[in-house]
Amino acid sequence: MKVTVDPERCQGHTLCAMIAPKVFELDEVDGHSSPVSEDVPADQEDKVRQAVQSCPEQAISITRATA
Amino acid sequence: MSTDGARDDDRKQPRYQFDRHTPQYRHEFQAITQEMHAQCPIAWSDTHGGHWVAAGNREVFELARSAEYLSNDHDVKNERRGYKGITIPAPDVDFQGGFLEMDPPEQRHYRQTLNPYLSPAAVARWTPVAAELVRACLNEKVETGQIDFVDDLANIVPAVLTLAMMGIPLKSWSIYCEPVHAGVYTPPDSPDMPRVRETQMAMYRDMFAQLAEIRASPRPGLIDALARAEINGKKPDDMELLGVMALLIGGGFDTTTALTAHALEWLSEHPAERDRLSRDRDTLLDPATEEFLRYYTPAPGDGRTIAQDCELAGTRFKEGERLWLSWAMANRDPAVFDNPNEIDLARTGNRHYSFGLGIHRCIGSNMARMVFKQMMTGVLDRMPGYRCDPAGAVHYETIGVIQGMQHLPATFTPGPRIGPGLDETIDAMQRACDEQRLAEPVTVRKGKAKIEL
Numbered sequence: 270m271k272v273t274v275d276p277e278r279c280q281g282h283t284l285c286a287m288i289a290p291k292v293f294e295l296d297e298v299d300g301h302s303s304p305v306s307e308d309v310p311a312d313q314e315d316k317v318r319q320a321v322q323s324c325p326e327q328a329i330s331i332t333r334a335t336a
Numbered sequence: 337m338s339t340d341g342a343r344d345d346d347r348k349q350p351r352y353q354f355d356r357h358t359p360q361y362r363h364e365f366q367a368i369t370q371e372m373h374a375q376c377p378i379a380w381s382d383t384h385g386g387h388w389v390a391a392g393n394r395e396v397f398e399l400a401r402s403a404e405y406l407s408n409d410h411d412v413k414n415e416r417r418g419y420k421g422i423t424i425p426a427p428d429v430d431f432q433g434g435f436l437e438m439d440p441p442e443q444r445h446y447r448q449t450l451n452p453y454l455s456p457a458a459v460a461r462w463t464p465v466a467a468e469l470v471r472a473c474l475n476e477k478v479e480t481g482q483i484d485f486v487d488d489l490a491n492i493v494p495a496v497l498t499l500a501m502m503g504i505p506l507k508s509w510s511i512y513c514e515p516v517h518a519g520v521y522t523p524p525d526s527p528d529m530p531r532v533r534e535t536q537m538a539m540y541r542d543m544f545a546q547l548a549e550i551r552a553s554p555r556p557g558l559i560d561a562l563a564r565a566e567i568n569g570k571k572p573d574d575m576e577l578l579g580v581m582a583l584l585i586g587g588g589f590d591t592t593t594a595l596t597a598h599a600l601e602w603l604s605e606h607p608a609e610r611d612r613l614s615r616d617r618d619t620l621l622d623p624a625t626e627e628f629l630r631y632y633t634p635a636p637g638d639g640r641t642i643a644q645d646c647e648l649a650g651t652r653f654k655e656g657e658r659l660w661l662s663w664a665m666a667n668r669d670p671a672v673f674d675n676p677n678e679i680d681l682a683r684t685g686n687r688h689y690s691f692g693l694g695i696h697r698c699i700g701s702n703m704a705r706m707v708f709k710q711m712m713t714g715v716l717d718r719m720p721g722y723r724c725d726p727a728g729a730v731h732y733e734t735i736g737v738i739q740g741m742q743h744l745p746a747t748f749t750p751g752p753r754i755g756p757g758l759d760e761t762i763d764a765m766q767r768a769c770d771e772q773r774l775a776e777p778v779t780v781r782k783g784k785a786k787i788e789l
Contacts, residue, residue: 280697283456284687287622297778299448300455300702322685323626325693326401 270309271332272317274302278328285324289316302328347652352379354389356636356660357736365735366677369665378651384425387639387658388651393669393689395649396661399640400693403440406659407643408696410437417656419641423737424660431575434583436638436696443695445567446580450699452777453501453558459702461774462497464785465765466707469493470714471754472761478718481750485715485724486743490596491517491589494707496762498588501703502581503557503775504546506766515539516589521732521742543581547574557775558584584700592704594634594740596711601744602628602679604724613681614716621709624681628708630688631679636664636739638692663689664739722748756789764789 272292274285281300286293292313293302309317309331321329352372355361361368369391372379377392378399390396399406410421410432420426421437432438435446452458473492477483495513496506504512515535522532551563562577572580603610613620638661642653653659667688668676691698698704715722728745732738756764764787768774774785 280694281455281701282691282697283702284626286456295456297457298455299451300457319684323687325687325689325691327397327687 270311270314270317271307272304272309273307273330274304275328275330276301276303278326279324280326280328282325285320285329288320288323289313292317293320344654347654348380348386350376350379352376352381352389353383354379354381354660355383356662357384357734359733362731362733362735362739365664366668369668372665373669373671378649385658387424387660388653389660389662390649391662391665391669392649393666393672396663396666396689397693398649399659400661400689402646402648403695405643405646405648405653406640407439408437408443408638408640409439419656420639420658422639424639424658431579431582434580436583436587437579439643440695442568446565447695447699449561449565449567450558450584452779453561453775454699454703455778456702457782458778459706461778461781461784462501462703463706463710464787465500465768465774466493466497466710467714468755468761468765468787468789469496469758470710472756472758474714474718475753475755475757478751478753482745482747483719483722484728484743484745485600486593486597486741489711489715490593490600490744492758493711494592494704495589496765497703497707498585500765500769501558501588501775502546502584503550503555503559504542506762506769508542509762511535511542512539512585513589516586517593517740517742520590520738520740523733539585540578540582543578543585544574547577547581555770555775556773556777556780560775561777587698587700588703590738590740591634591700592707594738595628595632595704596708597741597744598632598634598739599624599628599708599712600715600722600746601724601729601741604722604746606679607721609679609681610716610720613712614720617713617716620681621712623683623686625705625708625712626686626688627679627681627683629690630667630673630683630686632739633664633667633688633690634739635690635692635698636735636737637662638696663692664735718751718754719746719748722746761789 279301285302286295294305372391377395378390381389390399407419409419411419435443473489477488491513495509518532522528550559554560640659642657644655646653670676691701724746730742732740
C-alpha cells in the first residue's frame with residue numbers, strides 16, 4: 270500500500286497522526302501532515318485506512334502497490 | 337424588479353424557517369436536523385435578513401472548502417464590499433473578529449504568525465502546566481465531595497492556559513473568564529446584560545493595556561507575535577489586533593469549557609461507559625474525544641458571504657448572499673455517520689467538522705484537545721464515581737453561538753488533596769512561564785515545561 274497526503278487539502282486537523290502515528294508526521298510549525306514514507310508497512314494498513322476515513326478534508330489517498 | 341424577484345424566489349428553494357437563536361432549536365435540534373437532512377440539506381431561510389443554511393454533511397463539505405467563492409470578511413468600516421463576517425445576524429460591533437473574519441492573504445499572514453505557538457508540537461510543551469492546573473482546581477473541592485464542573489474546573493483551566501500562551505499575567509484570569517462566558521450565554525435583552533457589558537469593557541481595557549505593555553517591554557507569547565507582525569506588508573492598527581486577541585480568548589475559553597461539561601454530564605449518565613473510558617483510556621480517550629466533539633459540536637457553525645455568483649452543491653448562489661454552515665448538523669448526517677444521534681466512544685472514521693473545514697480550521701484545535709483530555713483524566717482519577725445533579729445543571733438557553741453549559745454541579749466520594757491549591761499553583765505556573773519563557777514559539781523553544789512547586 271502507498272499513501273499520500275495532498276498538501277493543498279491538508280489543514281492540520283491531526284487525526285491521521287493520532288490514529289497512525291508511525292505513518293504520518295506533523296509539521297512542527299503548522300501541524301500539517303505528511304507520510305513518513307510513501308510505502309505503508311503491512312501492519313499499519315488498517316490504521317491508514319482508518320485515517321483516510323477520518324480525515325475531515327479528505328486529503329489522504331491510498332493506492333495498492335503494484336508488484 | 338418583479339421578474340428578478342420572481343426569479344429569485346424560484347432560485348431560493350427549498351425554503352425552511354431556520355432560527356438557531358431560539359430555545360426551540362436547542363430543544364428540537366435532532367428533529368430539525370433530521371428533517372433538513374431528509375428534505376433540504378441546503379435551504380433558504382427568511383430569518384435574520386434572509387440567508388442560506390447548509391445542514392447536509394456533503395453540502396457543508398463542498399461549500400466550506402470552496403474558499404474562492406466564499407468570504408469571511410467582516411468589513412466593519414465599509415471599505416470593501418460591506419460583508420458582515422461569520423455571525424448571522426451580524427453583531428453591532430466596530431471591530432473585526434480577528435482573522436476568522438478575514439480572507440487571504442491577511443488571514444494567511446495572521447495564521448503563519450500564530451501557528452508556531454499553537455501547532456501540536458507547540459501545544460505539547462504546555463501539557464505539564466495543564467495537568468498542574470487541573471490538579472489544583474480539583475484540590476479546591478476534592479475534600480468536600482461537591483464540585484461544579486463548570487465553575488470550579490472547566491471555566492478555569494482553559495482560561496488560565498490561554499492567558500499563559502498569550503503572555504497575559506495568569507492571575508488576571510478572573511478579569512477574562514466571566515465576560516467571555518457570560519457574554520455568550522446572556523440573552524441581549526437580559527437585565528444582567530449591562531453588568532456583563534461592564535465586565536467586557538474591563539476585559540478590553542486590560543487587553544489594550546497588555547498590548548501596550550508588551551510593546552514597551554516585550555515578553556513572549558501570542559500578543560508579542562501580534563505586536564511584531566507585518567500583515568500583508570503593513571502593521572495592523574490596534575483595533576484590528578484587539579479583534580485578534582478577542583478571537584483567541586473567545587476561542588480558547590468557552591468552547592473547551594462547553595465540550596468538557598457536556599462530556600462529563602454524559603459520562604455521569606452512562607457510568608459503565610465512564611468506567612470503560614477510564615480503564616481503556618490509552619486507546620479510548622482519543623476516539624472518545626473526537627466523538628464528544630462530533631456529538632456536542634461546541635461551536636455549532638460559521639457564517640459566510642457568497643463572494644461571487646456560483647453554483648455549488650446543486651444550488652445557485654448570488655454574490656452578497658449570506659450562508660450558515662452548520663458543523664453541528666453536518667456532524668449528525670446519517671449519510672456519513674452510522675447511528676449519528678448516538679455516542680459511540682470507540683467510533684472510527686469520525687470525520688467531524690467541529691473545528692471547521694478548509695483554511696479557517698480552528699487554530700486552537702490542538703490546545704482544545706490537550707486541555708480537554710487533561711481535565712477528563714483528572715476527574716476520572718480523583719472523582720471516579722461522581723454523579724452530576726440534573727436539577728442543578730444549567731445548559732445555555734440557546735445554542736446559536738456556543739453549545740455550552742453554565743453550571744454542572746456534582747457530588748462524589750471525598751478524597752485527599754494532592755499538592756498545593758489553585759492560587760499557589762497559579763503563582764508557580766507564572767514563575768515557570770517567566771523563568772522558562774514557556775510562551776515562546778516552538779521555533780524558539782522546543783522542550784516541555786518543567787514544573788517545580
